[in-house]
Amino acid sequence: MSRLQVVSGKGGTGKTTVAAALSLALATEGKRTLLVEVEGRQGIAQLFETEALPYAERKIAVAPGGGEVYALAIDAERALLDYLQMFYKLGSAGRALKKLGAIDFATTIAPGVRDVLLTGKACEAVRRRDKQGRYVYDHVVMDAPPTGRITRFLNVNDEVAGLAKIGPIHHQAQAVMRVLKSAETAVHLVTLLEEMPVQETADGIAELRAADLPTGAVIVNMVRPHVLDEEAVRSAGTAARRQEIARSLGGAGVSGAAELVGPLLEQAAEHAQRVELEREQRAALEALGLTAYELPLLSEGVDLAGLYQLATELRKLGVIGGADDWGTAR
Amino acid sequence: MTSSLTYGGTLQDTPLLEIDALLDDPGVRIVVCCGAGGVGKTTTAAALGVRAAERGRRAVVLTIDPARRLAQSMGIDLLDNTPRRVDGIEGTGELHAMMLDMKRTFDEIVEAHADPSRARAILDNPFYQSLSAGFAGTQEYMAMEKLGQLRARDEWDLIVVDTPPSRSALDFLDAPKRLGSFLDGKFIRLLMAPAKVGGRAGMKFLNVGMSMMTGTLGKLLGGQFLRDVQTFVAAMDTMFGGFRTRADATYRLLQAPGTAFLVVAAPERDALREAAYFVERLAAEEMPLAGLVLNRVHGSGAARLSAERALAAAENLHEDRIVDQETGKAADRGSAGTSPTPSAVEPDSDDAHEPQHEPASEPGSGRPSAPPTSQLTAGLLRLHAERMRVLSREQRTRDRFTALHPEVAVAEVAALPGDVHDLAGLRAIGERLANGGPQAGTGS
Structure with missing residues (x-):
């Protein structure tokens, strides 16, 4: 040290x-x-x-x-x-x-x-x-x-x-x-x-x-933190799935769930995009051959x-x- | 915290910085982007240049140290220290861009103001070489020098300047003066001709101090170094007046009504603190501040759902799942076979807000292509809670700045998920700069 x-x-x-x-x-x-x-x-x-x-x-x-x-x-x-x-x-x-x-x-x-x-x-x-x-x-x-x-x-x-x-x-x-x-x-x-x-x-x-x-x-x-990945976001693409999410939100006690699904999925898509970019950057850092530590x-x-x-x-x-x-x- | 507080609460009282009005104003000839390092100054300067050009102006962007891919996309990765036209600009305007080469800028000043043999002597001097190749203050001085040159050429009706990534954002205002006053100053005269100054009447103390000083400096730095400095100073002698004059002229140019300063920041404590210093300093120097550009601001289309409620709902979903599991299948809910534990939720994402009884997920075990709806929904809610926490932190830091400087107009630029390195990206940033607000039209 x-x-x-x-x-x-x-x-x-x-x-x-x-x-x-x-x-x-x-x-x-x-x-x-x-x-x-x-x-x-x-x-x-x-x-x-x-x-x-x-x-x-x-x-x-x-x-x-x-x-x-x-x-x-x-x-x-x-x-x-x-x-x-x-x-x-x-x-x-x-x-x-x-x-x-x-x-x-x-x-x-x-x-x-x-x-x-x-x-x-x-x-x-x-x-x-x-x-x-x-x-x-x-x-x-x-x-x-x-x-x-x-x-x-x-x-x-x-x-x-x-x-x-x-x-x-x-x-x-x-x-x-x-x-x-x-x-x-x-x-x-x-x-x-x-x-x-x-x-x-x-x-x-x-x-x-x-x-x-x-x-x-x-x-x-x-x-x-990585909460959702691209796969999960993609799976939410269909109208039926969106309805399920709205129902699930409603069931969990969120009011006005129908209008929230769109914005929430949008945030999830941004998140997934970021996760993807971060994966690339992690790979670039690994190539440097040094120990890397991650802080939240x-x-x-x-x-x-x-x-x-x-x-x-x-x-x-x-x-x-x-x-x-x-x-x-x- | 209620949604009305977490989104756009105080900003309604803050004057809006009208970027397009600024870029369209023919009276505005220089826009200076300044601020702490890492807040997107260079990108902002480039985006402003693109937008100004596409709104019909003949603009030039002077960047100091652009990211390689950004420089490449603008065709200015070649260091020839002169503006080049940027291809791909739409509309009637033009965009030129350049990257500052400070050594070359310094060399050019020497070449332009000294006769060839004297210029050679200066350029070959080791002290000069070190000074010109990136010494603290030189970059700032040369950036301002280049700005003066571009302005004097009068080929562009708008110059957008990026400022160097200084130790402190204020350096670029101080450094020209400091370097100017050194090159022009008493000390250097003493170094050059101690006898002459010392011989004057009433300078006895100075004489003693001075000879001791040159002696000390000689001891400290070595005689060779001092001789280099003296040679350099002698060779530069003819240019001294010029340096001071030019530094003063640039300084006045910055104070002139045709100049607009934009302080660039991100909604983070350090960046906004630097921004506040800068605002105060500009006022003290009587330099015209147009406003604050706040980059990377987060918004949410679902801002009416608070972080707390989102987390509570996520926990409800989680409890439902446990109930499902316990009634439906075996009680052994940790095992891979039965566990509908969030495959999309990575095991290392356990932040403090997650329930303590979260079963450990097993990332290796057959990841289904579509997670159960309750998991996906819980993930969406957690993500949203995180976003809302960021929003409220950003709001708090902004409020602190606004409380200190309520008069400063603000333009917000929504955070982009990725980096910008092409014209389309710069155009998108310009759009956000002009139309303000994170995800315009959303929120409460």
């Missing part, structure tokens, strides 16, 4: 939700996980229904069985100032740099530096040990940039090596890459059973593999209770126990 779990996915697939549920699942039974956010969206705070996260590691949830989830919103600018302070004892000079736009330059314009700082902070948390030499966090879960940018984001070394050929940023980038390319890291992609996200997942996996980054699992989110759609939307429910679901699916597909166990 890799210690750094990177969760990416196309926009709208719920990668932040999955990352949060995973951090809860990993913390269950006395473990401690750190959930990090790198895009400054405060999605984690919203999910856990707490106030905006500062640039500090805060406990935000207690997992079943006494585990703890900490969260951190990594801010590139603050990370750089910390870094300068640590290595150069800059102090107030940092503010002068900021005033001149130098910090802004380094964190938003200078290619790759931002990503070095963000991934660097996460890797530092992965490697951090307490006085007894134990890891401070059992796992670090990263709510990472979307699939389209993930490889570029994680592959900071390539970006930076071409530019900063020497100096601490260069060394930092190399140290980060050693963690990211090792079995200590697993990159998971969240998708829906829809054509575009599945296509993007396939592209993302190919890019990760080409860059030698360790792929983890595919997590299929918001899977709807919560029809009420994801609130705090829903998050715990998804965490339980992840554990049930063996995401935590079955280490093999998730990288090498520690």
